Amino acid sequence: MSSWIEDHTDELAGAMTALREQSDVVDAWGTHLADVLWEGGRLLAAGNGGSAAEAQHLTAELVGRFLAERRPLSAIALSAETSSLTAIVNDYGAEEMFARQVEAHGRPGDVLVLLSTSGKSPNVLRAAERARDAGVTVWGLTGAGPNPLTRLCHDAIVVPAPSTAAVQTGHLVAVHGVCAAVDARVAVLADRSRPALRTAGKTRRTA
Secondary structure (H helix, E strand, O other): OOOHHHHHHHHHHHHHHHHHOOHHHHHHHHHHHHHHHHOOOOEEEEEOOHHHHHHHHHHHHHHOOOOOOOOOOOEEEHHHOHHHHHHHHHHHOHHHOOHHHHHHHOOOOOEEEEEEOOOOOHHHHHHHHHHHHOOOEEEEEEOOOOOHHHHHOOEEEEOOOOOHHHHHHHHHHHHHHHHHHHHHHHHHHHHHHHHHHHHHHHHHHHO
């Protein structure tokens, strides 16, 4: 009889193949996100259970750092805002727990990343709807698609694995791939800004 680890490894092989076929999407997300964050925009992220932990993982890599030293980037994990979550659920119901935060924090041009292995979680779907109403770009990380979340998102990465654990592992790899692309793009943007900063400094000194 095979062990769980052996079975899981086989599942991950398929998940990684599917993710590799979407590597251009991962890179495009990271490049676009870096441009948004560099110009003062914000990333919002949310999910339930293990997906909530991965949403927080994503925002931590951006506010902190992933591969390279850089300035902190604005990112909020909505599932980590415990006082807001409990107040919203108490007053408005569970389906509003992320949507109301999106309405509060999201601005046109910002990005919302929603993680859901099923693509069917009502609170995640409500957040996607509210984000679109606010002009926020919505990206989804889901299991097999199409599903209700992929249909609401502007773009989605799907990991069609047979278990929730394998889907979530694929999502974490995608999160790291996006962060690597963000770092690469931010390095380019920072390099471009240096001549302008040097010119501005010279102008101030001679004024």
